[in-house]
Amino acid sequence: MYKKIQITRFDLRTGESKLEDRIIVESVLRIFINGSHFSSLVCTPSFVEELAVGNLFSEGFIEDSEEISSVRKSEEGTSVFVDLKKATDHSFADNEFIITSGCGRSSTASFDFEGEIKKNQTPGDVNPIFILSLFREFHEKSVLFSQTGGVHSAALCDENGIISFMDDIGRHNAVDKIIGRSLLQGEKGENKFLIFSGRISSEIFLKAHRFGVYMIASRSAPTDRSVDMAKASNIRLIGFARGQTLNLYN
């Protein structure tokens, strides 16, 4: 997940020093569906099976973990092989491009979002004391971030606390890992919510919405489109959850 290198630090007060620093590893994950190369992601090389399954779900390629017959990773962890029960009749050859860190693709960045938004739930109550306490725990878990400063974190929560926690150099990947882990346990986001370190853009919103959570809370900012989508779908949207305060955007 990280490696150690020798660097030079300049400090205006104390001058130059040599020290060992930890830097985050950027890796390429190749995802295969029924034996054919589907896509490649730039990611942090952890929980790669969860990432692959979450990505297939977020991108609309699967609806449910029931569609999956097996998931395994290569020995080095740089490829994940997902076998689906349904036959996939194309080789995905035209689909070959690398998805860079922090990147989604057209389906999640769709701009006719009206068709994708389901207004299916009553927004839950917001308990700021509870949410801010979860963010404190969230920060404590983010050891990788404090070691390297290079990743985003996401956690799935319910009324009892944090259920799962993931981090990745890609904002999108951290959310996809959360989704993939749930799906592999046969669960979706109903009655759960997501907390997140990064900006809530429309792509992130749509991933979480598709997964079915009733609230998304971030320590960072939402965009106007994610606010519009939150209002259209009755999903609670919280930004700038830091220290003693948070902002409720919907």
Next chain:
Amino acid sequence: MYKKIQITRFDLRTGESKLEDRIIVESVLRIFINGSHFSSLVCTPSFVEELAVGNLFSEGFIEDSEEISSVRKSEEGTSVFVDLKKATDHSFADNEFIITSGCGRSSTASFDFEGEIKKNQTPGDVNPIFILSLFREFHEKSVLFSQTGGVHSAALCDENGIISFMDDIGRHNAVDKIIGRSLLQGEKGENKFLIFSGRISSEIFLKAHRFGVYMIASRSAPTDRSVDMAKASNIRLIGFARGQTLNLYN
């Protein structure tokens, strides 16, 4: 660039209040080459001509602004039409997908980077006092960030200070806007350097390298691949430039 909305803020010390908040606008820019739709970017709707030109350069579609015969934007600023002197014989129809904010594409995320790296310069001297003073100025310029908390900023600098400054919700777009502005002025990155708010991943590194700068400095972390690329190309790489300190990774 931003819009004002009514939000509810919870503060554990003072309770709940209604206030007006500014949120960053997320927009879609459609880029046309010689009249055919080339791609769509999720971006902050400013300097869209610079963004389009910088993106075409970063993605390896053009080498130089000399190849461009005209650039114009639509009245609403949601489309940019780039006419090239060379004929483009395909309709780009297969190329139609939306590039989400923070996203590049395969060419910049190439993993056989040996072929792309030119080791063409002696690394310049690092003057930490000067660089940290530029970062202070950089932060002052980032009004949009302090208003909304939702964007990344990039600046092109030389030994005299900041030459140009751009921000965008997409890390990649902020750099592409910087590159596009230079190209439209007939210049490239030689004898200049880039300062940046976001993580330096391999995609960001390759954009800056292709543009020709001799140094990249960020207030955030580099990844291991960008450090490897910096060493291979003799480009100075600085991270965590904050307050009184900075780290030199190459």
